[in-house]
Amino acid sequence: MRNKVTKAIFPVAGLGTRFLPATKSVPKEIMTLVDRPLIQYAIDEARAAGIKEFIFVTSRGKSALEDYFDHAPELETALRKAGKTELLQILKNTNMESGAIAYIRQHKALGLGHAVWCARRLIGDEPFAVILPDDVIAAEQPCLQQMTEAYEETGGAMVAAMDVPRERIGSYGVLDLEDDKGDLVKVRGMVEKPTPDQAPSNLAVIGRYILTPDVLKNLNRMKQGSGNEIQLTDAIADEIAQGRDVYGYRFRGQRFDCGSKAGFLQATVAFGLARDDLREDLLRYLHELVSVEKAAQ
Ligand code: UTP
Secondary structure, three states: OOOOOOEEEEEOOOOOHHHOOHHHOOOHHHOEEOOEEHHHHHHHHHHHOOOOEEEEEEOOOOHHHHHHOOOOHHHHHHHHHOOOHHHHHHHHOOOOOOOOEEEEEOOOOOOHHHHHHOOHHHHOOOOEEEEOOOEEEEOOOOHHHHHHHHHHHHOOEEEEEEEOOHHHHHHOEEEEEOOOOOOEEEEEEEEEOOOHHHOOOOEEEEEEEEEOHHHHHHHOOOOEOHHHOEOHHHHHHHHHHOOOOEEEEEOOOEEEEOOOHHHHHHHHHHHHHOOOOOHHHHHHHHHHHHHHHHHHO
């Protein structure tokens, strides 16, 4: 029997410079998509996939994120007294079991690979998931759950993958494929942020991973890669060089890059439209806006 994946690392120690000045004092992961912080979407996805231990790799200035997971007894009492049961339930759904969350500090933003490595002692000798909260994925079946199901069949390491137009491939880690058939593809190499003409495929790595402790061992070498950062992609690519299996998984769903302003705005519209209480008003506004834009052209 394969070990179940019950631990997830959430690397949230990045500087979030693309959202300055907001990220001067607000961690990017606390910024709200409609009415829930980005981190809540990530937690819900992890819970749906059976994750029981949530490991946050944080840094200076992220205390709002830690506070977010505290229970709020005064608020709960006030809502209960006021008979606001629906809001009370929304609040309670964010409560985490005592001891389920651990915070580890990354003292310097040396890269995603380094952030994951910082959590090595809490992972021990088990497979684990990594979720980047700024990649938000709208899906009928949550993305990580799709991946844990596929992982039960394959073992090895697995990265979420998405087809990306060639002109934009240079912003991603890119998969070199053994054969490109179906949703689950065997990987024979990975390149971080290649130039479009050097990209081995159009299949990009997205911020969901299932990894083995061997990847942490590879990270021990602290090899600097693209942008002089310690890259997670490089440590996964080393797995292949060492003869272990790595898979790409084409998930079913739509990914929003909420680490970028345009992606965040698109996600806000998409998640707003998906809400019954907002859809009608928002759609009307968008129609008006488009007509005004068209008339002005
Ligand atoms: P990004 O590449 O989006 O970097 O990191 P960033 O610092 O968050 O944002 P910008 O580019 O300055 O606007 C991807 C994920 O990896 C984490 C980030 O917190 C984010 O979840 N990360 C990145 C770390 O935890 N530590 C690092 O050293 C780098």
